Amino acid sequence: MGDRTPPLRSGSSKREDYIGWNDYFMATAFLAAKRSKDPVTQVGACIVNDDKRIVGIGYNGMPTGCNDDIFPWKKDNNNILENKHLYVCHAEMNAILNKNTSDVKNCTIYVALFPCNECAKFIIQSGIKEIIYMSDKHAHKVTTIASKKMLDAAGVRYWQYIPKSEKLVIDFTKINWNDMSQLPTSPMKNLELSDNE
Numbered sequence: 756m757g758d759r760t761p762p763l764r765s766g767s768s769k770r771e772d773y774i775g776w777n778d779y780f781m782a783t784a785f786l787a788a789k790r791s792k793d794p795v796t797q798v799g800a801c802i803v804n805d806d807k808r809i810v811g812i813g814y815n816g817m818p819t820g821c822n823d824d825i826f827p828w829k830k831d832n833n834n835i836l837e838n839k840h841l842y843v844c845h846a847e848m849n850a851i852l853n854k855n856t857s858d859v860k861n862c863t864i865y866v867a868l869f870p871c872n873e874c875a876k877f878i879i880q881s882g883i884k885e886i887i888y889m890s891d892k893h894a895h896k897v898t899t900i901a902s903k904k905m906l907d908a909a910g911v912r913y914w915q916y917i918p919k920s921e922k923l924v925i926d927f928t929k930i931n932w933n934d935m936s937q938l939p940t941s942p943m944k945n946l947e948l949s950d951n952e
């Protein structure tokens with residue numbers, strides 16, 4: 756019986772170019788990356804639970820209390836102690852530690868870059884079950900190879916995300932446009948009419 760019931764049709768015409776969930780969460784990770792002070796590589800991560808709720812966001816940065824105007828951002832300094840890699844907290848680690856739920860078990864993490872071996876350990880230990888990443892540009896590095904070795908052993912799924920379009924633009928001024936109200940079929944126009952009736 757249920758199979759023959761025609762799909763419900765609403766009178767409104769829904770906007771069709773809204774972004775999908777994967778674009779939304781990956782874009783959130785990329786937006787977080789914009790907070791990073793790293794002059795070379797900005798990474799963001801966004802953790803999402805089964806209900807499609809964001810439960811953690813992070814980006815790469817110096818640990819709390821370690822002044823990012825004083826700690827080094829260079830990576831080729833002869834003085835080993837003056838290189839950022841010794842200090843920077845990675846985006847994935849920060850996203851996990853920033854969680855706003857008791858745990859992130861069975862969650863999915865959206866990341867700009869494939870997680871390194873240290874982040875893979877955090878991901879595995881926190882119970883995250885899926886990684887959706889944008890770039891695997893360090894695939895040849897031992898840190899990535901070791902990462903995949905651990906993720907495979909632990910049964911954490913990972914796959915590369917191909918976004919629908921290369922760019923997603925946020926225009927803060929758009930909210931002030933009133934094009935919609937000028938369209939004869941726009942919901943705002945309809946609202947005005949029905950208010951007048």
Ligand SMILES: O=c1[nH]c(=O)n([C@H]2C[C@H](O)[C@@H](COP(=O)(O)O)O2)cc1CO
Binds near residue numbers: 815816843844846847
């Ligand atoms: O998964 C990651 N997450 C993450 O936050 N990072 C950060 C650490 C550094 O601040 C920066 C990498 O620096 P660089 O590309 O200059 O080596 O990205 C790097 C990776 C990949 O190694």
Ligand SMILES: [Zn+2]
Binds near residue numbers: 847870873874875
């Ligand atoms: Zn890492």
